[in-house]
Amino acid sequence: MSEARRRGLRVADTDDKGRCVMVRTVRFHELGGPEVLRLEDVEVGEPGPGELVIRVEAIGLNRAEVLFRSGHYIEPVKEFPARLGTEAAGVVEAVGANVAGFEAGQPVSVIPAFSMNDYGVYAERVIVPASAVLRRPDGLGAVEGAAVWMPYLTAYGALVDVGGMRAGDTIVLTAASSSVGLAAIRIAHRVGAVPIATTRTRVKAERLRKAGAAEVIVTDEEDVAQRVLGLTAGRGAELVFDAIAGPGVVELAKAVAPGGTLLLYGALSGEVTPYPGFELGMPALNMRTYTVTHETTNDPERLRRAAAFVSSGLRSGAFEPAVDRVFDLDEIVEAHRYLEAGAQVGKIVVTV
Structure with missing residues (x-):
């Protein structure tokens, strides 16, 4: 991939009068807080082999973008100006060479399947790999189409595909009010497992119960391991799905059933994460x-x-997007501030 493409400086499109077409694009020229985000006019060109042009209607915000923008993501920003975003919904406008199964006018969703050093979807119109695009199910609007895939793909991939979650298993979910946590609750019910949600304070507890959590543990007031062991007759949870990491994994590990799995999919604590097995006497963890x-x-x-x-869960009604709040593209800085505040229950979406 060319350096120009990584910067978003494509060969310019032209309209029917031969003039360059510019699209509003969110970029940042330095690492930092939400204030570094700028809405700029950027030229966009034709898709290359294996790529699609998408007219963006809605963008799903993810914690990964905050980490990338601030320089704390699992991969660093390679050059500036940089772009953001891996999840969106829109309509196909153009199809590159060697792409099958897509056509202009088709409603689609973009899923996280590429590096933000190569592509970014915070824009009115973007070029993305066709391999990162899914057809949008009938009846699913743009806001919902930008909010559903990352949470459900993440929760399914971790809990079912990797973790082997089965009927009768107990699942402990940290950061349960996130879009992934809410999706995990529904997926647990779909396979007959028992989801136990954790939340730091009581502010979100009732909403988690309404979302389907079998039990809610308020971590500022309760001992997680003791409560889980009590709820499972001393057995523990077959899976603990943790977005926080850090020193807290030692306590979480105490709640894992013998032979069970502690799955870490995030590091919201920002602290060093120990391996707790030796401290706990080398259990079957x-x-x-x-x-x-x-x-x-x-x-x-x-x-x-x-x-x-x-898709099966969406068709049956077992799954649905959980959207907390919708912002406009002009409000992208405010949207990132809201994302960082962590008050949301579900997904934050930006419309274009």
Whole structure:
């Protein structure tokens, strides 16, 4: 991929009078807080082999963009100006060479399956790999289409595909009010597992119960391991799905059933994460990390199975997007501030 493409400086499109077409694009020229985000006019060109042009209607915000923008993501920003975003919904406008199954005018969703050093969807019109695009199910609007795939693909890939979640299993979910946590609750019910949600304070507890959590543990007031062991007759949870990491994994590991798995899919604590097995006397503990891009969306067969599972749940009504708040593209700085505040229950979406 060319350096120009990474910067978003494509060969300019022209209108019917031969004039360049510019699109509003969010970029940042330095690492920092939400204030570094700028809405700029950028030229956009034709798709290359294996690519699509998407007219963006809505963008799903993810914590990964905050980390990338601030320089704390699992991959660093390679050059400036940089772009953001891996999840969106829109309509296909143009199809590149060697792309099958898509046509102009088709409603689609873009899923996290590429590096933000190469592509970004915070814009009115974007070029993305066709491998990162899914057909949008009938009846699913743009806002919902930008909010559903990352949460459900992440939760399915980690809990079902990797973790082997089965009927009767108990699942402990940290950061349960996130879009992934809410999706995990519904997926647990779909397979007959029992989802236990954790939340720091009581502010979100009732909403988590209404979302389907079998039990809610308020971590500022309760001992997680003690409560989980009490709820499972001393057995523990077959899976703990953790977005926080850091020193807290020691306490979480106490809640894992013998032979169970502690799955880490985020590091919201920003602290060093120890391996708790030795401190706890070397129990039969499995502990691993999971990222949706490494294990699901960039593996065609795993993605096919995951997309089929999620689509089935959407058709049946078992799954639905959880949208907390919608912003306009002009409000992208405010949207990122809201995302960082962590008060949301579900997905934050930006319309274009």
